[in-house]
Amino acid sequence: MTPDVTPGPAPAPKRSRGRPAGVRAGTAETRERILAAARTEFADRGYDKTSMRSIAKAAGVDPALVHHYFGTKEQTFGAAIELTFAPAFAGPDAVFGAPEGIGERVARFMLGIWESTPTREPILAVLRSAFTNESAAEVFRSMLTRRILARVAGELDVPEPELRVQLAAAQLLGVAVLRHVLKVEPIASADFDDVVAMIAPTLQGYLTAGGA
Known part of the structure; x- marks a missing residue:
């Protein structure tokens, strides 16, 4: 006679690899x-000290899931700075x-981004x-060129538009x-409108060739 064997409870299913508690993967x-x-890790630790593993730990997921969504560390950095620079990417559409008056519009828009701490600190990072x-420089350089500089240069009817846009960008970055x-000092505490008024003619000259 076959003994009566009552099966025990089925083992609990293992949580899928890379599936953080409380958040469904996918x-x-x-x-x-x-x-x-990723944005926080790169900002706080810098590119060199940030790893895919540290990003995964901060997000509460498996490192494989970070690779699944974003690829390499360089690609993850690119995705993070896309988020950081989103306000600046709107610049070409906003100023043209x-x-x-394009010199003043560019100065006011781009320098205005630096005036706000929530947008300034991530950019500095x-x-x-x-x-x-x-590696980080190459990712940033490619994105800056593609998303801002090339778009602005494509709208200009001037000799050497790429060089002129880069000179304007260098001027803005130096001021910032x-x-x-x-x-x-005194630029650190100067009135924002005064700074814009002083730099605008230089940018106008770069972007219109004749300072129109």
Whole structure:
């Protein structure tokens, strides 16, 4: 006679690899969670000290899931700075129109981004990584050229538009660094409208060739 054997409870199913507690893998929520963690990690630790594993740990997922969504470390950094520089990417659409006054519009829009701490600090973090690591610099350089500089240059009817746009960008970055990073006086505490008024004619000359 076959003995009566009552089966025990079935073992609990293992949680899928890379599936954080409380967040379903494969959802937009999971991707955004990882992207937010990547942005914070790169900002706080810099490019060199950030790893896919540290991003995964901060997001509460398996490193394989970070690779699944974003690929390599360089690609993950690119996705993170896309988020950081989103306000600046709107610049070309925001400032173009009649050539008259474009220098002031560009100065006011781009320098205005630096005036706000929530947008300034993440940008500074990206620049620190780009200044100290060539891989990060290449990702940032490619994105800056493609998303901002090339778009602006394509709208200009001037000789050597790429060079002129880069000169304008260098002027803006120099002002931003002196004002917000090095905090050199008197530019650090100068009135924003005064700074815009002083730099606008130079940008106008770069972008219109004749300073129209």
